[in-house]
Amino acid sequence: MIPLSWFLVFSAGLFSIGLFGVLARKNAIAILMGIELMLNSVNINLVAFWRYRGLDGIAGQVFAVIVFAVAAAEVAVGLALFISIYRRRNTIAADEIDLLKW
Amino acid sequence: MPPVQILFIIIAAATLGAALMVVTTSNLVHSALWLVVALFGIAVFFILLDAAFLAVAQVVIYIGAIAILMIFAIMLTRKMVKNPSPQFNTNWAWGIVISVVFFAGLFWMLNSWPGVNTSMPALGPNINPVVDLGEALVSPDAYVLPFEVASVLLMAALVGSIFIAWNRK
Numbered sequence: 611m612i613p614l615s616w617f618l619v620f621s622a623g624l625f626s627i628g629l630f631g632v633l634a635r636k637n638a639i640a641i642l643m644g645i646e647l648m649l650n651s652v653n654i655n656l657v658a659f660w661r662y663r664g665l666d667g668i669a670g671q672v673f674a675v676i677v678f679a680v681a682a683a684e685v686a687v688g689l690a691l692f693i694s695i696y697r698r699r700n701t702i703a704a705d706e707i708d709l710l711k712w
Numbered sequence: 713m714p715p716v717q718i719l720f721i722i723i724a725a726a727t728l729g730a731a732l733m734v735v736t737t738s739n740l741v742h743s744a745l746w747l748v749v750a751l752f753g754i755a756v757f758f759i760l761l762d763a764a765f766l767a768v769a770q771v772v773i774y775i776g777a778i779a780i781l782m783i784f785a786i787m788l789t790r791k792m793v794k795n796p797s798p799q800f801n802t803n804w805a806w807g808i809v810i811s812v813v814f815f816a817g818l819f820w821m822l823n824s825w826p827g828v829n830t831s832m833p834a835l836g837p838n839i840n841p842v843v844d845l846g847e848a849l850v851s852p853d854a855y856v857l858p859f860e861v862a863s864v865l866l867m868a869a870l871v872g873s874i875f876i877a878w879n880r881k
Contacts, residue, residue, distance in 0.1 A: 611714050611831065611832065612716060612760070614830050614832075615822060615829055616720060620724045620757075622819060622822070623728055623815060626811040626812070626814050627728065627734075627811070629807075629810065629811045630735055630807050630808060633804075633811070634800050634801060634807030634808070635735065635799060636798075637740060637799060639740060639782060639785055639789070640740060643782065646747065646778065647735075650754045653766075653770075657761050660761075661761045661762060662830055664833050665833065665835070665841075668848040671763055671765075671766060671845050674763075674766055675845075676859075676862050678770075678773055679863065679865065680865065681778065682773060682777065682778055683866045683868075685781060685782070686781065686869050686873040687869050687876070689781055689785040691876055692785060693785060693877045694877055696788070697879075704801070705801055705802075
């Protein structure tokens with residue numbers, strides 16, 4: 611009843627919104643929220659293709675579970691880095707963390 | 713129009729609207745709460761796709777752990793600002809251009825694939841996706857090795873993040 615194209619266009623739109631959040635925001639945690647939106651859109655894509663391909667195998671859902679675990683790991687490490695940076699430099703704006711620029 | 717399609721359109725509009733509020737709100741805590749709304753919408757999509765375990769895992773892991781962790785980190789990194797600076801950096805116009813071009817490219821590429829309008833196949837009477845997923849994640853012929861590698865990765869990331877954020881005073 612719902613064609614596959616609806617799910618794919620929705621996840622493409624969500625990915626583009628997350629991409630805009632990563633490219634245009636100043637605060638580092640807001641950038642991380644954009645990354646989370648992109649990962650969720652990829653999950654929707656994976657599960658939609660699993661469901662619409664005649665349910666051969668369960669690889670789509672397993673891939674989505676692995677993406678869950680990797681996203682959780684990446685958020686934990688990223689936020690720990692941001693907290694550590696904030697303690698030393700007292701800022702978390704992405705354009706003020708520029709000690710490695712030439 | 714069948715009710716499933718109406719439900720899909722409502723949930724898709726709500727999720728995309730919440731995602732837009734995530735990336736445009738200037739208050740960062742509001743942004744995190746809009747992210748929780750968007751993640752709930754994604755969980756509803758998982759239920760529409762008959763992936764029941766992933767819907768519950770989405771709520772428990774993403775909303776219950778990751779979004780809460782983000783709110784903690786926002787509260788630990790706040791400065792008392794008298795005049796809050798705008799939340800967009802200097803290249804935000806390029807950001808709009810790149811995301812619109814990217815979405816247009818994806819849309820064109822999807823429409824040029826002939827299999828894009830397939831309808832959902834029936835699930836069958838004896839197929840239980842939750843049971844299949846559980847068996848696939850622990851069966852040696854299936855995906856037990858990626859599952860264990862992912863859990864070791866998660867453990868290493870969490871131990872590392874505790875060490876990075878330790879307060880050495």
